[in-house]
Amino acid sequence: MKKYNTLLIDNSVKQLVIVKINRPEARNALTTELLIELADVLENVTENDALKAIVITGTEKVFAAGADLKEMAALDMIGVLEDIRPKIWKKIANFPKPIIAAVNGFALGGGCELVMHADIVIAGDNAQFGQPEINLGIIPGAGGTQRLIRTVGKALAMKMVLSGEFISAEEALSAGLVAEITIPELTLERAIALAKLIASKPPLAVKQAKEVLLKAFETHLDTGMQYERKAFTVLSGTEDRNEGIAAFFEKRKPVFKGR
Numbered sequence: 001m002k003k004y005n006t007l008l009i010d011n012s013v014k015q016l017v018i019v020k021i022n023r024p025e026a027r028n029a030l031t032t033e034l035l036i037e038l039a040d041v042l043e044n045v046t047e048n049d050a051l052k053a054i055v056i057t058g059t060e061k062v063f064a065a066g067a068d069l070k071e072m073a074a075l076d077m078i079g080v081l082e083d084i085r086p087k088i089w090k091k092i093a094n095f096p097k098p099i100i101a102a103v104n105g106f107a108l109g110g111g112c113e114l115v116m117h118a119d120i121v122i123a124g125d126n127a128q129f130g131q132p133e134i135n136l137g138i139i140p141g142a143g144g145t146q147r148l149i150r151t152v153g154k155a156l157a158m159k160m161v162l163s164g165e166f167i168s169a170e171e172a173l174s175a176g177l178v179a180e181i182t183i184p185e186l187t188l189e190r191a192i193a194l195a196k197l198i199a200s201k202p203p204l205a206v207k208q209a210k211e212v213l214l215k216a217f218e219t220h221l222d223t224g225m226q227y228e229r230k231a232f233t234v235l236s237g238t239e240d241r242n243e244g245i246a247a248f249f250e251k252r253k254p255v256f257k258g259r
Contacts, residue, residue: 001044006034009041013192015052015199017045020059027065028058030110032085039091046096049258052199052206054095055191056118057102060184063127064111089142092117096207098198102191103127104184108166113142116151119210121177122191123169124184129177130166150217151177202240202256 001009001017010018019041021028038056045051058064092114101118108130115121115129131144139145140161149157152175160167172178182190198206208231215227235241239259247254 001041004037004041006031007037007041013196015050016055016192016195017041017051017053018055018057018188018192020057021064024059026068027062027106028111029066029068030064030114031068031071032083032088035085035088035092039088042092042095049203051097052203053098053100053195055100055102055188055195056114057188057191058104058111060104060124060126060187062105062111063101063103063107064114065106066109066111066132085142089113089117093143096210098195098206098210100191100195100198102188103129103178104187106130106166109133109140109144110142113140113144113147115177116143116147120179120191120194121172122180122182122187122194123172123178124187125169125181126184127169127172127178127181128166129160129169129172130164131161132164132166134162134164147217151175200256202238202244202254203258204238204240205235208235 001011003009006021006023008020008022010020019038021034023029023031023034042054045054098120099118101115101121103115103121104124104127106128107115108128109132112129112131131140131148133140133144140148145157145161148160152160156167156175159165167175169178169181173181180190212224212228212231216224219227240256243256244254
């Protein structure tokens, strides 16, 4: 995979791509260039059947401290209206394979919104999450109102967005924003271990499971159940399903081929 200006790419773990946000001089603030590069990584991973999942991380002190304020300040209303970033965020949201975020330190503003684009979040016990845009006279603009309220509920989302207060890793875990908490030194290690476990599962089932789970955010229960049943039925015709059942009865490890 090619080199990027704002990201460090690690391909050393089989079936995975590990992406480290690399703007330490700006506390990993998210520029348009960074988001474009991240979307490019995701597109490359999507097209490579050998790659099963992606892990996104920052440093032990900061995941991403928000959008780049210098870049934001240069945009007037027309500039914001014509901003390409919503299209880039849409590409990130539509990534079909699992995204696991390994979060230490601050995940604020756009950083918190990036966290909410992940499918699973592993947080260090020093992690803090927030949507402090209100302090700049604006509101979140990349899902920080819509995804947050669907994830943590109305009461906490209102508190975070209206006050700009941060929440701790423990609070994020209790609210459902985070799946697990570790010590900061082990956050990335745990995220990689989980990604490797998921990568060992049948890829067609993983893809369908992610897609159907995310439908729960967009549809009511009856429609969601229809999506689930359709995916369940489609998977019943795959070689991987037959292999999984055969391996269970034969008491051996299954060999999934994505067919």
